Amino acid sequence: MSEHQHLFKNLHANMARAIVGKSRVLTLSLVSLLCRGHLLLEDVPGLGKTMLARALARSIDLDFRRIQCTPDLMPSDITGVSIFNQQEHRFEFMPGPVFCNILLADEINRTSPRTQSSLLECMAEYQVTTEGLTRPLPEVFMVIATQNPIEFHGTYPLPEAQLDRFFMRLSIGYPDRDAEIRILQQQHSGHPIDSLEPCLGIARLRELQQAVERIHIDDRVLGYIADLVQASRQHPLLELGASPRGALALMKASRAAALIDRLDYVSPDQVRKVAVPVLAHRLILSQAARLEGRRPEDLVAELLRQVEPPVLEQAQAL
Template identity: 60%
Template sequence: MPAGYTAAHSNDMNAAASMQTIQTLIDNVEQVIIGKRPVIELAVVALLCRGHLLLEDVPGTGKTMLARALAKSVALDCKRLQCTPDLLPSDVTGVPVFNQKTTEFEFRPGPVFTNILLADEINRATPRAQSALLECMEEFHVSVDGHTYPLPPVFMVLATQNPIEMAGTYVLPEAQLDRFFMRLSTGYPSAAEEARILRAQAHGHPIERLQAVLGEAELLVARQAVSEVHVEDSLADYVARLVAATRVHPDLRLGASPRGTLALCRAAQGLALLQGRDYVSPELVKTVAQPVLAHRLILRPQAAAQGRHAEAVLADILNQVPAPV
């Protein structure tokens, strides 16, 4: 070992290698999702922070394609679950099947036993089917017929939903929304970006040519690097005060949970690593606050009747709560 070599040097080298790997992953996904790099970066942050991701937007804006591109860019097992009103919980988790040869019941795993589960149009599944994901997303295991089956060490739910089409859809319950690390929206592309999309798909879709650039080993190293990003005590106090302010705001019936506090801090650490920093700043916290917290807030009926939105309330809180210098 060279003289002067310390564990801190090793951590710095791991962080630098992880940052380069992350940038390669983002560049790879951007071959498919053109002009939405900030959204891609936040989606990658969710992956690095062991979080689940909810993509919510109008039809045709690339929600499913973003989920597919992210899953395909990582050399992990990926399964797709098309959510429909007739979906049963056993269709998600699996079901015991009787084996006539052994005269015993054997568990047949469902699509949830994978690394990345793409739950397309999740709000089309009934609340009963949606509830099958609650234990998976929080406990990372499945309980069926009195037995508990662990999920893989790397497990992520990538869900999409359409917020404007009400026919045949079911509102996600608050308990399930709280289990999503982030909620992102891709939005419409600009005219110039849409022209680039047309040119990129002139001879086939880029998703068909996309190759994996990140393996499980590299992902685990990057996740460890995220946990080593420093969070000052004053910054941790700032995060706690932001979340506490959502619980007493007059326009909110329900504020963010402690799970939201932890997610906000982890997301800021992930974004710091992505930007090559070894510490979290208040600006990073503010950047990730909307995608991490907004979907966890429930407006009072009076505020909703006045046209208020959770995003606007959260923006007010970010302006009112003083950040550490």
């Protein structure tokens, strides 16, 4: 096991102390972080979405801020505002919570489209422009947003432009019986998140991110990614296929998956492993597909069956 894989394993194990029985969800959330992407957690209340964000921030000793999204939340409540300093007779910019490493936008679909749009520049360009001035965000910056997919009263669905800026969409899901018993046992007198200690610093995290960027990806695998994305745009049950940003996200996630799988090159297997969480939320179903009860995840799985992957020999891929 290489040093980078050892670091990842320790980070994953540390988070698993607080998030029980959800190994794949933890892995994919870390893939998003290693690829400098943003994460949308979509699930019913009480399954640990906020805890996952807190565990991630605590495990790497990152600056963590939380926004509770409500209908009256204003864009300046996120990005910051200038306040007049009476002693110095000038305006001073007071940074908003977005100037951090991990920003949790809890129940993001409960705030207005105007406020949701204040995150567009942050998520795409890692900067904030207010009052004609552009201010950079920290080098390590990630938005983790949560939303409840079954409650629509008083909510504002995320527009396609914002959904496309999320690197992945994940669902935590209910724990199985054994995991639920462990959760009950762990929380007799408190939550394990309270005792979670950092196991990685920002400098080592940057090393992991750079290691992902060095993973080799063959042109034939890039062609496979392009074929999947092109097929999504031509599928009869899809009004809108994946964007070029989606193709880039699939490439980056595949490289991170290869690192986790102890490879220094990407095979089609890694592409297939991450395709659903990377692509599904970027697809817009046709009316016929909605009437049939189809889900975007089902159509991504169908694309994976239809598009033939390339055959790579290890020696050629290295």
